Amino acid sequence: MVASREFSLAFLSFDRDNDGKISAAELRLCMKATLGEEVSTEDAATLVASVDTDGDGLLSEEEFLKLVNMERDDTEEEERCRGLKEAFQMYEMKGEGCITPLSLKRMLSKLGAHQDVGECQAMICRFDLDGDGVLSFEEFKTMMDQ
Structure with a gap:
């Protein structure tokens, strides 16, 4: 898992109430503010649950970094698949x-x-x-x- 200063700073900015955890509501607000993405309450809760290893319904910094890396892996796989489709079309x-x-x-x-x-x-x-x-x-x- 890649842990960079950039993502640690993002975590701090997402943690609006400074409790060291990110709630689904905080995640929704920050995704809208930083990425311009409108995320439903259900989707935000699903994202949190997908990496919430301690079951508290909140993201610790470690869990947040895990979520970021999962999203990056998904993006890389989508790009790889797009490249394969282009190559396939050539053949x-x-x-x-x-x-x-x-x-x-x-x-x-x-x-x-x-x-x-x-x-x-x-x-x-x-x-x-x-x-x-x-x-x-x-x-x-x-x-x-x-």
Whole structure:
């Protein structure tokens, strides 16, 4: 978990009543003031509960930092997924929604790697989990995680 001075200062500014804890109400107010995000009472309570390890319904500084890191991880995963979608679209045939041996061959040729269709078929076969002979986006993600 990353603990930086910036987030410690944010914690202090969110702790409006200076009790060393952030309530769901304080979290809502500060998210609106600092991020411009309108968070419902229920969503704020859910956020607090998601990292409230001592069950007091409040966020200690440590719990707050855990929440910040969870949010950052979610953002990084969303960015990674967006990048994978862009890469997938480069390899797929327009409108097919999958990577075929022919579309893989075409893209590899553009990148300077000349494979025949059979070699591309073998490459796809390794990650073709449903056996349909093409790569869906989910199969492509699995391949990229290898």
